[in-house]
Amino acid sequence: MKVGVLGGGLAGLTAAYELAKKGHEVLVFERAPYLGGQASTFEVEGTRLERYYHHIFTGDADMAKLIEELGLADRMQWLESKVGFFHRGQIYDFVTPMDLLRFKPLGLLQRIRAGLVTVYLQRFGDWRELENVTAQEWIRKYAGQQAEEVIFAPLLRAKFGEYSDQVTIAWLWSKFKDRVGSRSKGMTRELLGYMEGSFQPFIDALANGIAAHGGKILTGTPAERLTIEDQKVKSVTAGDVWPVDRVVATVPSFVFLEIAPDVPDDYAAQLREVSYQTAMCLVLKMKRSLSRIYWLNISDPSFPFVGAIEHTNLIPSEKYNGKHILYLSNYVSRSDPLYSASSEELFLRYLPSLRKINPEFEEDWVEEMWLYREDAAQPIITRGYSRRIPSYETPVEGLYLANTTQIYPQDRGMNYSVRLGRVVSELAAR
Ligand SMILES: Cc1cc2nc3c(=O)[nH]c(=O)nc-3n(C[C@H](O)[C@H](O)[C@H](O)COP(=O)(O)OP(=O)(O)OC[C@H]3O[C@@H](n4cnc5c(N)ncnc54)[C@H](O)[C@@H]3O)c2cc1C
Structure with a gap:
């Protein structure tokens, strides 16, 4: 089967790699002159560095498995993190439960309350029971307004900016689970993973794996348009017209809508509902x-x-x-x-x-x-988000979507884009 993959970030590269391994004829279209998308790198002092800060957590199993398969496990370094809070002119350490207990900007009882609430949230079993409440409402109710303003609001603002008051508590629930997973047994330190020489070798190894299985990668080649006939995908226009049997689109939803304006209205409306x-x-x-x-x-x-x-x-x-x-x-x-x-x-x-x-x-x-x-x-992951997640299979035969809007309740990250790429490759290969 001929499969066009739109986007050469980690979701696109993983999907292409998995499909190529299965013997499909894969063609990756990437708009930028380089691969890696949000995890891509540039050169600093003769070495590669991510355009945006990157590390992984010890619980990032999908990443770890692929790193192992690509023969890069010995390049992973697990390093102790130093996390802090800057508040009113001072830096406070903020890695362990003891750090929270020592966090002077809150009174002792508020610190204890914030700690108990954090533990409760980490142990809470089913995020579905939480997702209709915003993080702000939930935290204010259980940890109190001051803890919300001093500790939790900055964490949410750091990801969602002006929309931070609309974010569901289910997102924070999953974020805490990831962070706790990266702590040592006694909770005294947190380990974060970074690859020797940046994550560029991982991106290169995926690209080499695709090529080794006969796949082709076109960088600096934006997908401009998908041709859809009788509700079936037929070709990708990217400079030339490339006939395909299947398309896996890993581009953001707003790009997808530009490239595929003919997708049925219901699906398009669903994509428009999520903003970034x-x-x-x-x-x-x-x-x-x-x-x-x-x-x-x-x-x-x-x-x-x-x-x-x-x-x-x-x-x-x-x-x-x-x-x-x-x-x-x-x-x-x-x-x-x-x-x-x-x-x-x-x-x-x-x-x-x-x-x-x-x-x-x-x-x-x-x-x-x-x-x-x-x-x-x-x-932007708002209340009741699970009901708005677009499906991987679009209503157009042979057309699949896999982007970060479908990662939930986990925080989007390389691990989940790798998982997304693998899952969508299995659907597209059926
Ligand atoms: C500031 C920041 C910090 C981050 N920190 C971390 C971290 O510490 N740890 C972690 O695990 N993750 C981190 N991430 C998230 C992680 O990088 C992403 O979740 C992941 O890389 C997304 O991969 P993707 O393939 O799903 O999407 P993308 O990387 O966005 O890939 C989509 C690709 O599609 C391409 N494209 C767009 N339009 C077209 C078109 N018309 N035709 C062809 N191609 C097109 C884009 O150029 C891009 O390469 C961070 C992200 C950011 C922004």
């Missing part, structure tokens, strides 16, 4: 370190960014010739004035806040900077 937040990452290469923390949550609504992720506090800076790598992360909607800012403009906006984190910070610490923007970074 844009991620903006300003990556700084610095001669000094901003803080001792890898993942710094910002609990200060006056900050123009939501997280400061200092990659070189997870991976030693020696790997980057002694330079320090800092991602300043933001999630915005397209109407936000920050959305169209240049890297220099953003940096100037961020500068006073960087000085709040480290009063010694000087502009000349920064030797180079890059700005990356991803419009399909985060589907």
Whole structure:
């Protein structure tokens, strides 16, 4: 069978790899001149680095299995994370239950209450019973308003920006489960996984695996249009017209609707119901370190960014010739004035806040900077989301959709895109 795969991110590459292994004739169309999508990399100090900060959790079984199959298991490094909260001019460690108990911005009783609520949520069996309530309502009710404002709201803002008050508690439930899964037995530390030399070797190995099984990958080749006749997919137009028996689309839903305007109205309406937040990452290469923390949550609504992720506090800076790598992360909607800012403009906006984190910070610490923007970074997971998830099988025969809007209640991530790619490849191969 001839299968066109739209998108060369992890879902598309995994689907293509699985289909090629089964002997199908696979053709991957990727708009960008490189593969990897949101997990793609660029060069810094002679080594590869993700455009957006990336690590995996110890419970990411689908990723681990594929990494093993591709012969890359010995490149995985499991490193102790340093997570912190920045609140009112101070950095607080925030990895273990003891850290929460020591978290001074909340009174002792509030800390205990927040801890008990977190444990209760982690042990809660069925997310379906929770999904009709927002995280904000649920947390306010059980942990109290102050804990919600100081701890939980910043975590939600860090992913959903202005939509954070609409997010279902089922999402937070699953997020806590992932994080707890990555903790050591005594809960005294958290291990995060990163591949030696970035996740680029994983992307390369998938691409090589596709080619080794006769598949073809076209980068810099956006899919422009799908031809559908008698409710059956016939071809992909991408520069040329490519006849196909099946199409697996892993592009964001808004792109899918542009390429396939002829899908039946009901399905199209379902896709339109889910919107995305844009991620903006300003990556700084610095001669000094901003803080001792890898993942710094910002609990200060006056900050123009939501997280400061200092990659070189997870991976030693020696790997980057002694330079320090800092991602300043933001999630915005397209109407936000920050959305169209240049890297220099953003940096100037961020500068006073960087000085709040480290009063010694000087502009000349920064030797180079890059700005990356991803419009399909985060589907907005609102109440009752499970009822709005589009199916993998579209109403058009031979046409399948697999994108991050179908990942739920888990937080979208490489592990789940790999799973998505495998699951949709099984459907498309039937
Ligand atoms: C800021 C940020 C931080 C993240 N951190 C982590 C992390 O720490 N750990 C983790 O596991 N995950 C993380 N993720 C998430 C993870 O990277 C994604 O969930 C995963 O890579 C998505 O893969 P995908 O293939 O489903 O989608 P994508 O990577 O979005 O792939 C879709 C592909 O389709 C292509 N495309 C679009 N239009 C067309 C077209 N017309 N024709 C052909 N191709 C097209 C795109 O260029 C893209 O390559 C992060 C994501 C972001 C944005």
